[in-house]
Amino acid sequence: MAIDIGGTKIAGALVQPDGTMTATTRRPTPRGVDAEGVMAAVAEVVADLSGSPLWSSAVRCGIGSAGPVDTSRGTVSPVNIGAWRDFPVQERIAAELAARGAELPTVLAGDGVAMTAAEHWLGAARGYANALCMVVSTGVGGGLILNNQLHPGPTGNAGHIGHISVAFDGEPCVCGGRGCVESIASGTAIARWAREQGWTPSAGSGPGGSGGPDGADGPGTARDATAAGVAAAAAQGDPIALAAFDRAGRALAAAIAASATLVETDIAVIGGGVAAAGDTLFGPIRTHLAQYATLSFVQELQVVPATLGTHAGLIGAAAAATMLLPPSASSEPSSAPAPTA
Numbered sequence: 107m108a109i110d111i112g113g114t115k116i117a118g119a120l121v122q123p124d125g126t127m128t129a130t131t132r133r134p135t136p137r138g139v140d141a142e143g144v145m146a147a148v149a150e151v152v153a154d155l156s157g158s159p160l161w162s163s164a165v166r167c168g169i170g171s172a173g174p175v176d177t178s179r180g181t182v183s184p185v186n187i188g189a190w191r192d193f194p195v196q197e198r199i200a201a202e203l204a205a206r207g208a209e210l211p212t213v214l215a216g217d218g219v220a221m222t223a224a225e226h227w228l229g230a231a232r233g234y235a236n237a238l239c240m241v242v243s244t245g246v247g248g249g250l251i252l253n254n255q256l257h258p259g260p261t262g263n264a265g266h267i268g269h270i271s272v273a274f275d276g277e278p279c280v281c282g283g284r285g286c287v288e289s290i291a292s293g294t295a296i297a298r299w300a301r302e303q304g305w306t307p308s309a310g311s312g313p314g315g316s317g318g319p320d321g322a323d324g325p326g327t328a329r330d331a332t333a334a335g336v337a338a339a340a341a342q343g344d345p346i347a348l349a350a351f352d353r354a355g356r357a358l359a360a361a362i363a364a365s366a367t368l369v370e371t372d373i374a375v376i377g378g379g380v381a382a383a384g385d386t387l388f389g390p391i392r393t394h395l396a397q398y399a400t401l402s403f404v405q406e407l408q409v410v411p412a413t414l415g416t417h418a419g420l421i422g423a424a425a426a427a428t429m430l431l432p433p434s435a436s437s438e439p440s441s442a443p444a445p446t447a
Contacts, residue, residue, distance in 0.1 A: 107167040107210065108427070109151060109199060110419035111135075112217065113186025118151040120160050121424035125228045127417070129158035141189045148195075149202050156206040167212040168427030169199055170220035170419050173247070177214045177262030185245075213430045217241065218265065219258045220422030221377060221412070222249030226256070227425040229413040230375045238362065238371045239412070240267055242387075243378035246288040246358075252369060256429040265365075268292070272360040287361045291354035293333035293380045299353065300336045305346040307331045308339065337383035351383065355390025359409075362391070363398030366407050377412025384411075 180196030276285025
């Protein structure tokens, strides 16, 4: 059983051992409500899943959530769900499941860790024993696979590459640090820096793209005053837009190389709305990576796009549950492969 909680939607699915999703359902994340109002939408998703004929076959539940998260306490304080601060989401979902006859072991994972589990199971990191996976969007998050195991850390925040400092005299970051990757390479930062350098959206480029503010998923045009618009302008050769993505790519390359040097990862997988820029982002990353990944054991490091897209949240919640929770001797299907296969 998989539940994915984000700032715009709350989704659920029953996930088969091969990754096939059934009984998928979703609700918009409520706005202008208190903590219980948001939880009510989660309860509706659980109620939908309980109507499936496969409900009684579920053996565990994975919960993926926007962060910050504290998996040691089962709590979340998502920056994009203001009503939840230190909300005990894991305990509350476990209670909803039990009330509907499914007393399952549950586990909480941040969205970056869930995406990492998904990409290692069925995506671009499949077959790699050591991987860094990243989400580059309005923020920058990530997770680690080490020795074929998901490595969330004690509070579920290991691999949070967005808050590695790559510019010791850089501008302050919202986290309180300085020169963080997120303050340079997030969609928000890319658009802000480009505008500060004098870039303005092109009035003659047609209607705006479908991407959300500052780096959300979707294509853009050079008329958008967002990272999607900057990417479209870069594709048209705008020098400021190209410089904005080169700057972001350099920050990401420095952080990727540092992480790979520290724990010897073989591959870096990048998803999220900003990654939709394609070679506009990946080109600078790969170019700059050669300047930072210089030791022999990281020179072959690969940087590739994520492949699971919008499915990564639910697939990742299920994969995290399989990787982090022990199998149940009484209920585990004997044919169920581990996502590390």
